[in-house]
Amino acid sequence: MSEAVLMQGNEAAVEGAIAAGMRFFAGYPITPSTEIAEGSAVRLPQVGGKFIQMEDELASIAAVLGASAAGMKAMTATSGPGFSLMQENIGYGAMAEIPCVIVDVQRAGPSTGLATSPAQGDYMQARWGTHGDHPVIALSPSSVRETYTLIIRAFNLAEKYRTPVIFLMDEIVGHMREGVELPKPSDLIINRRKMSFHDGANKQAYYVPEGRYVPAMKPFGQGERYNITGNAHDASGFPTNSHEIAGRLVGRLLDKVERNADDITRVEEYAMDDAETAVVCFGGTARAVMSAVLEARRAGKKVGMFRPVTVWPFPEKQLCRRLPQLKSILMVEHNHGQMLLELRRAVGRDRPVHFLGRIDGTVISPQDILAKLEEMEATDDAE
Amino acid sequence: MPSDLIHQYMRIDHLPQMWCPGCGNGVIMRDVAVAIQELIEDPDLHFNREDFVIVSGIGCSSRAAGYLDFNSIHTTHGRAIAFATGIKFANPKLHVIVLTGDGDCSAIGGNHLIHAARRNMGLTVIAFNNNIYGMTGGQYSPTTPNGERATTAPYGNVDRPFDIANLATGAGASFSARGDVFHARETIDIIKQAIQHKGFSLVDVYSVCPTYYGRKNRKGDAVDMLKWQRENLIPTARYYSMPEGERAGKKLIGILSINDYPEYTEEYAKVVDAVRKKGKG
Amino acid sequence: MRFAGSGGQGVILASVIFAEAAVISGLETVQSQAYGPEARGGVSRAETVLSREQIWYSRVTRPDFLLALTQDSLDSYARSLAEGAIVMADDSLVVPEGLDRGRVISVPILRTAGETVGKAFTANIVAVGAINRALRLFEPETLTEAVRRHVPAGTEELNQKALAAGEALITPEMSEAFAQKWE
Numbered sequence: 001m002s003e004a005v006l007m008q009g010n011e012a013a014v015e016g017a018i019a020a021g022m023r024f025f026a027g028y029p030i031t032p033s034t035e036i037a038e039g040s041a042v043r044l045p046q047v048g049g050k051f052i053q054m055e056d057e058l059a060s061i062a063a064v065l066g067a068s069a070a071g072m073k074a075m076t077a078t079s080g081p082g083f084s085l086m087q088e089n090i091g092y093g094a095m096a097e098i099p100c101v102i103v104d105v106q107r108a109g110p111s112t113g114l115a116t117s118p119a120q121g122d123y124m125q126a127r128w129g130t131h132g133d134h135p136v137i138a139l140s141p142s143s144v145r146e147t148y149t150l151i152i153r154a155f156n157l158a159e160k161y162r163t164p165v166i167f168l169m170d171e172i173v174g175h176m177r178e179g180v181e182l183p184k185p186s187d188l189i190i191n192r193r194k195m196s197f198h199d200g201a202n203k204q205a206y207y208v209p210e211g212r213y214v215p216a217m218k219p220f221g222q223g224e225r226y227n228i229t230g231n232a233h234d235a236s237g238f239p240t241n242s243h244e245i246a247g248r249l250v251g252r253l254l255d256k257v258e259r260n261a262d263d264i265t266r267v268e269e270y271a272m273d274d275a276e277t278a279v280v281c282f283g284g285t286a287r288a289v290m291s292a293v294l295e296a297r298r299a300g301k302k303v304g305m306f307r308p309v310t311v312w313p314f315p316e317k318q319l320c321r322r323l324p325q326l327k328s329i330l331m332v333e334h335n336h337g338q339m340l341l342e343l344r345r346a347v348g349r350d351r352p353v354h355f356l357g358r359i360d361g362t363v364i365s366p367q368d369i370l371a372k373l374e375e376m377e378a379t380d381d382a383e
Numbered sequence: 384m385p386s387d388l389i390h391q392y393m394r395i396d397h398l399p400q401m402w403c404p405g406c407g408n409g410v411i412m413r414d415v416a417v418a419i420q421e422l423i424e425d426p427d428l429h430f431n432r433e434d435f436v437i438v439s440g441i442g443c444s445s446r447a448a449g450y451l452d453f454n455s456i457h458t459t460h461g462r463a464i465a466f467a468t469g470i471k472f473a474n475p476k477l478h479v480i481v482l483t484g485d486g487d488c489s490a491i492g493g494n495h496l497i498h499a500a501r502r503n504m505g506l507t508v509i510a511f512n513n514n515i516y517g518m519t520g521g522q523y524s525p526t527t528p529n530g531e532r533a534t535t536a537p538y539g540n541v542d543r544p545f546d547i548a549n550l551a552t553g554a555g556a557s558f559s560a561r562g563d564v565f566h567a568r569e570t571i572d573i574i575k576q577a578i579q580h581k582g583f584s585l586v587d588v589y590s591v592c593p594t595y596y597g598r599k600n601r602k603g604d605a606v607d608m609l610k611w612q613r614e615n616l617i618p619t620a621r622y623y624s625m626p627e628g629e630r631a632g633k634k635l636i637g638i639l640s641i642n643d644y645p646e647y648t649e650e651y652a653k654v655v656d657a658v659r660k661k662g663k664g
Numbered sequence: 665m666r667f668a669g670s671g672g673q674g675v676i677l678a679s680v681i682f683a684e685a686a687v688i689s690g691l692e693t694v695q696s697q698a699y700g701p702e703a704r705g706g707v708s709r710a711e712t713v714l715s716r717e718q719i720w721y722s723r724v725t726r727p728d729f730l731l732a733l734t735q736d737s738l739d740s741y742a743r744s745l746a747e748g749a750i751v752m753a754d755d756s757l758v759v760p761e762g763l764d765r766g767r768v769i770s771v772p773i774l775r776t777a778g779e780t781v782g783k784a785f786t787a788n789i790v791a792v793g794a795i796n797r798a799l800r801l802f803e804p805e806t807l808t809e810a811v812r813r814h815v816p817a818g819t820e821e822l823n824q825k826a827l828a829a830g831e832a833l834i835t836p837e838m839s840e841a842f843a844q845k846w847e
Contacts, residue, residue, distance in 0.1 A: 006680070006687045006695070006813075024473055045658040050472055050651065055498040059465035062458065062495075066438075066469025069456060070477065074469070092459050116699055176722050177680060177695035179687035220436050220454040220470065221477050227449055229457040238397060238449060239457075290720035366721050 004179035009147045009169060010077075013103055014039035015182065016148035017075050020155035021189055022101070023049035024074035026063035028056055028082060031115045032171045033105035036077035057082035061089040065098045069228060071219030073155060073191070077103035080122055081112060083129070090164050091130030092230040094253060097206070097215060099158035099192075101151065103167040105174040106283075108361035117361030118171035120283055123338040126166045127312050133250055135257035137264055138166040138312035142286035144178040150309065152189070157264060159190040161256055162214050168311060170334065172284025172363065192217050197224065204235040213256035257313060265315035268307040269322075271297060275304030276327040277373065280319075280343055282311050285332055285364060292369035303373065311339070316346035323347060328376055330354045332369055392416045394452045401446055403517075405597075405605030407564035407590035411511050412447040414567055414588070415482070418574035419453075428579075435478045438467040440492060442518050444484035444511030444590075461491030464499045467506050475648035478578060481508040485526040486516050489545050493525070496547075500554035500583055504647035507577045508585045510547050513592035521595030532599045548587040548639050557644040558584035564591055565612035566636050569619075573638065582646045589616060665714070666724055667791075668741050669733030671699060671706040674788030677814060678731065679710030681792050684810035685802045686714050694722040707737060714801075729799065729846070731791055732757065733773065750846055752795055769798055769842060771833040777826065786826035789815075793830025800843040804831075 007015070013036050017025075025040035027033075041051045050072070054060040057078055064074040078086065083104045093100060106122045108114035122129075126138045139154050141147040151167055158165040197203040197216050205226035206215045215235075218224055231239035232246035240246060257264060268286075271293055272278065281289045286307050296303040306322065308315045331340045331353055340355050347353060356372045358364050389395065393416065402408045422430040437455040439445035440463035448455040454477075458466045463481045471479040481488075488496050488510050499506060515533060516522040523533035525545045532539060551559040558580040562570030570588060577584035591597065591608040602608050617625065619637030665682060667675040676697045686693035697710040711724040726746040732738035732753045742751065742763050752769040753759065759768050771794055777787035789811060796807050808824065815823045 004687050004690075006684045006693075024469070026469060045655045046662055048655060048659070050655075052468070052472055052651075054465065054468070055494050058462060059468070059495050059498070062462040062465030063469030063472070065458075066456075066466035066471075067473035068469075069466075070436075070470040070473035072473040074473070088459055089462065096456075172696070172722065175696060177683050177693075179683075179693055219474075220456075221434060221474050223433055225433070225452060225454050227455045227457065229449070230459060231457065238394075284722075288721045294720070363723050365723065365725060367725070 004181045006177050007144055007180050008035060008175060008177045009141070009144045009173040010035035010105065010175065011039050012144045012147040012180065013077070013151050013167070013169065014043055016151035017101065017155065018043055018047055018049070019148070020152040021073045021191060022075045022155060023047065024064065024067040024072040025050070025076065026052045026054050026060045026067070026074070027076045027078065028054055028060050030079045030082045032107055032174050033077045033079045033103060035174070036103055036105070040075075057085035058089070061086040061093075061102065064100045065089060065093050065096075068098045068100045069220055071222070073099075073159075075101040075103065077105065079105050079107045080109045083122055083125065087125075087129040090166075091132060091134055093164040094130070094134040094136070095230045096228045097162040097217070097253075098164070098228070099162050099217075100164050101154045101158055101167055102164055103151075103169060105169045105171060107171050108359070114361035116171070118284065118334060118363060119359070119361060120170050120285065120334040121336075121338065121359070122168065123311065123333070123335060124341075126168050133254060135161075135163055135253050136166065136312045137161065137163060137257060137310070138168050139309060140168040140283040140311045141173055141309075142268075142283055142307065143173065144176060145180040147173060148180065148182060156188070156190040159192045160214070161260070161264075162192070162217055163257070166312070168283065170284045172287065176284070205237040206233065207235040208252065213252060213259070261313050261317070264310055265313060265318065266309040267315045267318045268305070268309055270305040270307075272304035272306060272322060274302055274325075275322075276302040276325065277330065277376070278304055278306045278322060278326050279330045279332055279369065280306045280308075280339070281332045282308050282339060285334055288364050288366045288369060289332055291366035292373070295366060295370055296373060301373070308339075314339075314342045314346060319343070319346055323351070328352070328354065328380060330356060330369075330372060330376065332356045332364060334358050334364065388413070388416055388420060392420055392452055393450050397450055400450055402443060403594040405591070405593040406443070407513065407592070407605075408443055408447065408511050410564045410567060411509070411570070411588050411590055412450060412482075414562070414571045414574055415447070415480070415509060416451060418571045418578065421571070422575055422578060430478070434476060435480065436470055437480050437482060438463050438470065439482045440484070440487040442484040442487045442516070443513070444482055445487060447482045447511070461487055462495065463487065464492060464495040464506065464508060468499060468502075468504055471504055471506055472648055472651070475505070475652075479506050480578065481506055483508060483510055485510060485512040485514060485547065486524040489525045489547050489550065496551065496585075497554035500551045500556035500585065502647050503555070503557050503582045503644045505581055506583055507574075507580075508583075509574065509577075510585065510587045511590045512547060512587050513590040513596060515592050515596040517592050517595055521599060527596070533595075534599075546587075548585065551585040551587070552640045555644075556585050556640065557582035557642045558638070559640045560584075560586045560638040561589070561616075561634065561636055562586050563589040563612045563616045563636055565609045566616065566618055569636055576638065580641070582644055665712045665729040665731075666727040666741060667710045667712075667731045668737035669708055670737075671708045673708065673733050674785065675708050675731065675733065676710040678788040678792050679712045681807070681810045681814055682712045682714070682801070684813055685806050686712070688806050688809060689802060691715065692717060692719050694719045696722045709737070709741075729795070731795060733787065733791070748845065750799070750842055752791065752798065767845060769794070769834075769838065773830070773833070776829050776833060780829045781822070781826045783822060783826075786822065789823050789826035790830035790833070793827040794833045797831045797834040797839050798842045799846045800839060
């Protein structure tokens with residue numbers, strides 16, 4: 001008998017989060033993410049944690065931010081409609097620098113859409129859903145096992161950079177079951193909430209020493225009174241009307257992610273070393289892409305897969321490193337071309353990017369991708 | 384005493400506060416500070432200053448969180464009670480006090496108010512109720528009386544108003560009370576009881592907004608508005624000794640309902656204990 | 665393998681049980697489902713992929729096996745089978761034209777659940793027992809363990825009874841014939 005257990009992606013998200021130290025979950029039921037709330041309701045009391053079902057998603061994200069400010073690693077899980085409702089407070093979390101993890105198990109939209117069907121139409125929303133310029137880290141798993149390990153990383157990045165991290169799942173991975181051998185819990189679990197404030201500047205709550213990006217975080221109720229606000233604020237954490245201070249603050253928030261992109265971005269590459277064609281994809285779409293790449297390789301075609309694991313910020317450096325060897329690029333995603341926009345921006349307008357997408361709630365198959373690759377070959381030859 | 388209070392419990396470098404001359408919010412903020420001070424200084428009680436967290440939403444009222452020298456969090460419009468729920472549940476030893484307004488807690492945040500009342504988690508909500516949206520310049524709120532004027536009710540308000548204290552009672556709040564600006568001592572005592580109450584507590588404190596609500600509706604200046612409170616808002620003992628006929632049009636200042644319902648974080652802790660015992664057994 | 669029926673019949677669970685049995689036996693497996701918004705009624709479909717090698721694409725386009733518990737699901741999914749696929753259908757269903765009858769196992773799953781086991785909702789477990797014996801997929805102990813992991817505590821005995829009743833629907837001759845076709 002093997003050590004593996006049969007697990008659903010949504011269950012793996014719960015187990016990984018708990019391994020990462022998540023002890024607070026607030027949420028509202030929504031297909032196809034509900035198993036994450038259900039799993040948290042079962043598991044959290046077993047580890048001394050707390051689960052609460054709130055009255056809506058607005059309240060869920062607010063409670064998560066409150067619990068995080070009070071010292072607990074906190075998470076919520078939702079799908080498109082609920083993710084839309086959470087946007088205002090995701091921006092609050094970014095501005096007030098409150099770490100948390102927001103799981104969005106994407107389903108087919110817009111609006112209520114097809115509640116039980118897979119899609120990846122929230123990619124741009126994950127980046128630009130809340131108003132104003134703000135930093136975003138978003139990760140997207142493509143298997144049940146990766147869901148477990150990657151959500152641990154999501155918590156670590158949230159702690160390290162003091163910012164909400166979006167865990168962008170899709171129905172394909174959320175509802176898929178696979179046998180997984182859960183790795184031993186990593187001892188590399190980051191928890192910044194034991195620190196006192198940075199020295200200097202009278203130990204102000206949001207003081208950041210020169211050359212660093214992230215203020216130290218101390219939870220409420222542990223001896224140092226301070227103020228948290230979503231207003232533009234100075235190092236003391238109090239609102240300011242100074243445009244100079246406001247500009248510096250937002251600049252630092254953006255810089256802390258952009259300038260640390262090497263630390264934050266991860267990609268998975270398969271058969272890319274000699275690839276002349278790269279198939280770019282993320283999340284559950286990678287399953288069909290891998291099948292297609294293997295099939296194309298068997299037919300002697302130099303095709304590889306390039307999969308951003310960190311989907312925001314987009315891993316453009318890793319992609320651009322591959323550009324000299326590539327003759328063609330195909331973007332495959334379950335939407336109308338969202339990562340496509342980011343990909344085209346990264347590679348520049350003189351390099352054509354082919355696209356295969358789907359917006360009807362059905363899954364792109366390996367055959368679809370192989371057909372697209374053949375079509376590309378035919379047109380490229382014609383040119 | 385007042386200056387002592389300011390030095391001890393307010394953030395001097397952030398004063399003077401931003402409210403208009405004659406606004407009732409400063410008085411209510413002082414009532415809250417005095418109530419907390421008296422609880423902390425009472426040797427028979429064991430209130431620790433570091434355990435207080437002040438949570439506010441958006442609006443005139445919500446600026447109070449920044450002036451009070453405690454752990455404070457100024458959140459988003461309507462969501463203060465939901466943030467507070469997360470804070471209290473994460474660390475139940477904290478005394479979590481929500482400072483909110485009539486718009487913040489009964490319009491955009493109305494859903495959170497009724498569910499917090501139902502859930503009975505030990506939060507204290509102080510509603511600074513001035514019958515108007517002040518921060519945005521005088522639009523009608525859910526507590527603007529029917530027929531009165533606001534910038535968005537130029538011909539008189541068609542809506543019927545909420546009575547926030549009754550709303551909380553109706554939603555199952557285990558403690559619901561009403562206070563006002565004029566009866567400061569009574570209001571301080573009510574707030575003290577609310578904070579000591581185990582479970583959800585709400586105090587609907589009638590503020591005055593001479594700048595918008597008063598001016599739009601010919602209520603006179605702040606003094607005239609406080610006189611109205613003196614005549615029409617009646618503390619408990621006097622209210623119940625009045626002949627019933629005289630109570631018409633007047634409102635009670637005091638506790639409207641108080642019940643000993645199980646408190647949420649305590650009930651959840653029991654669940655956790657039971658689950659963990661079972662897990663070990 | 666595709667499992668199809670109406671919401672509430674437990675075809676997803678049947679599919680999960682085979683995936684669990686695969687995990688216990690050290691096989692690679694991916695299980696997924698497509699279902700409508702209804703908890704009861706509507707079309708429900710679940711798929712399990714079994715392999716000795718790593719599985720990438722999680723969906724089944726042309727299954728080698730189909731379980732159908734309703735006429736609708738039999739009619740629609742009979743059209744998208746792999747060549748030589750085996751179908752198990754409840755014997756109350758009419759086998760559609762064009763389907764090779766020699767490859768259809770028609771057995772009284774629903775009636776057995778209702779009458780022999782005594783609980784109509786055990787039809788999915790009856791089917792699991794019948795499928796396993798007909799195709800000789802897993803050792804009986806493995807399947808029993810897989811079922812145990814996925815049914816509510818206290819119902820193990822009932823489900824064991826359902827599993828046995830399902831196995832009993834398949835005669836040794838049927839098992840011999842279909843297991844060969846499956847291979």
